[in-house]
Amino acid sequence: MTPVQWTYLTFGIVVVLALIFDLGLLSKKNEQISIKKALFQTCFWVALSLLFFGYMWFEDGHEAAISYLSAYLMEWSLSIDNIFVFILIFGFFKIKEENYARVLLIGILMAIVFRAVFISIGVVLIHKFSWILYIFGVFLVYTGIKMFTTDHEAEFKPEENAVYRFMNRYMRITTQDPKGKFVIRKHNKAYLTTLSLVVVMLAVTDIIFALDSIPAVFAISQQPVVVYTSNIFAVLGLRSLFFLLRGAVDQFDYLPQGIAIVLIFIGLKMLAEYFIHIPVYASLIVIVLCLGGSILYSVYHQKKELPEREEI
Numbered sequence: 001m002t003p004v005q006w007t008y009l010t011f012g013i014v015v016v017l018a019l020i021f022d023l024g025l026l027s028k029k030n031e032q033i034s035i036k037k038a039l040f041q042t043c044f045w046v047a048l049s050l051l052f053f054g055y056m057w058f059e060d061g062h063e064a065a066i067s068y069l070s071a072y073l074m075e076w077s078l079s080i081d082n083i084f085v086f087i088l089i090f091g092f093f094k095i096k097e098e099n100y101a102r103v104l105l106i107g108i109l110m111a112i113v114f115r116a117v118f119i120s121i122g123v124v125l126i127h128k129f130s131w132i133l134y135i136f137g138v139f140l141v142y143t144g145i146k147m148f149t150t151d152h153e154a155e156f157k158p159e160e161n162a163v164y165r166f167m168n169r170y171m172r173i174t175t176q177d178p179k180g181k182f183v184i185r186k187h188n189k190a191y192l193t194t195l196s197l198v199v200v201m202l203a204v205t206d207i208i209f210a211l212d213s214i215p216a217v218f219a220i221s222q223q224p225v226v227v228y229t230s231n232i233f234a235v236l237g238l239r240s241l242f243f244l245l246r247g248a249v250d251q252f253d254y255l256p257q258g259i260a261i262v263l264i265f266i267g268l269k270m271l272a273e274y275f276i277h278i279p280v281y282a283s284l285i286v287i288v289l290c291l292g293g294s295i296l297y298s299v300y301h302q303k304k305e306l307p308e309r310e311e312i
Contacts, residue, residue, distance in 0.1 A: 003059045004225050010055060011229050015236070018048055032097050038243035045237030052229065060225070063280055067221035068230050070284040074220065074266075075234030076241075077259055077291045078213045080252060083242050085205050093194045099180060103195055104239045107202030114207050115231050118214055123224050133222075133270055136215040140267030143212050148260035163204045167197055206235070216263060219270040220283055254301070258294025262287050 001009070021044075033041075049072055057065035090100065125132050167173060171192055174184065178193035185191070217227050265286050269278050 007056060007059055007225050007229075010059075011052065011225075011232075014048065014052065015232065018045075018236070033101055033240075033243040035244065038240050041240035042237060042244050045233070045240060049233040049237070052233065056229075064221070064223060064226055066280045066284055067223065068226045070280065070287055071217040071220045071226055071230035072234055073284075073287050073291065074216050074262065075213055075231055076237070077255065077262075077287075078209060078216075079234060079238050079241055080245065080255060081259075082206060082209055082238060083245055086202060086242055087246055089198055089201050089205070093198050095194065095198055099178075099195060100243070101239065102180075103198055104202070104242060107199045107206070108235055108238055110199070110203035111206035111210075112232055112235055114203065115210050115214065115235065116228070118207075118210055119224070119227050119231065122214060122218055123222075123227070126218065126222055133218070133273075136218055137267045137270035140212075140215055140219060140263045140270065142267075144260040144263030144265075144267060147263065148257055150256075161201065163201055164197065167192070167200065173197060212263070216266055219266040220280070252295060252298045254294045254298040255291070258290040258297075261290045265290075 050069075053065055053069045053072075056068050086104070090103075095103065172189060174186060174191040174193060176184070176186075176193075178184065178195045180195075182193055182196040182199070183190050184193055214227070214231070217230060221227065266283065269283065272278065
């Protein structure tokens with residue numbers, strides 16, 4: 001077997017065992033995940049991702065390993081935007097907290113399947129039409145500029161979502177208490193509950209975010225093993241990250257600007273690749289500095305100003 005084949009095999013075994021450990025042994029049905037447990041599970045997935053980085057360094061070389069780490073950090077940071085939208089969706093449909101974990105699990109597993117399909121399509125397109133990388137580059141620069149200048153205070157409105165409107169119009173949906181069920185029977189007919197609706201919306205939301213993140217990963221590396229592994233590790237850690245950050249996600253006011261700068265840099269790097277080769281170390285350094293700097297800046301400079309009262 002080649003080193004890449006060994007990497008795929010090891011990755012598959014690690015993911016299966018980790019899912020059994022995290023979802024089977026650490027999670028219980030209808031359990032409310034505490035901050036302490038979410039922190040433990042987040043550390044577990046991050047540590048596993050970093051250990052895999054070490055394995056790739058040994059098996060596939062330092063360049064592939066650094067590309068993987070850069071792509072993983074990019075995906076991981078974009079996950080915070082996902083979490084903000086997930087919170088709004090759960091709140092809009094009044095999902096009970098004990099159902100969060102199961103709904104997130106199914107939605108994330110669906111997202112992994114869709115991402116694998118998108119990545120496979122991207123690999124084929126790049127292999128046949130190498131010039132498509134320049135389209136990705138232009139798209140990333142445009143996305144980065146748009147993200148940097150967009151008012152992120154504008155609230156995502158689930159009731160205006162196309163998926164919600166389509167399902168609500170053409171499918172049998174019931175708003176009665178699902179009691180943990182995804183489908184219930186009423187008048188001898190099957191009805192989808194709000195849990196089913198939320199699962200679909202979570203998966204579709206992740207697909208929308210993937211339209212930005214997957215081209216960004218291809219800009220970092222065109223090796224399928226790097227793109228697949230970094231994406232899947234980042235998405236698998238999304239559930240625990242949700243429970244860890246759901247109360248503090250609005251504290252990262254300037255993170256979107258940090259991500260925007262990274263997207264612009266990666267897009268320009270892709271466009272300039274024909275004239276100059278920028279080492280993969282540069283991407284990792286820019287990603288770490290921009291994301292770390294935007295998080296620190298958010299902590300010390302809050303956008304959301306509280307009304308001040310003058311002392312009399």
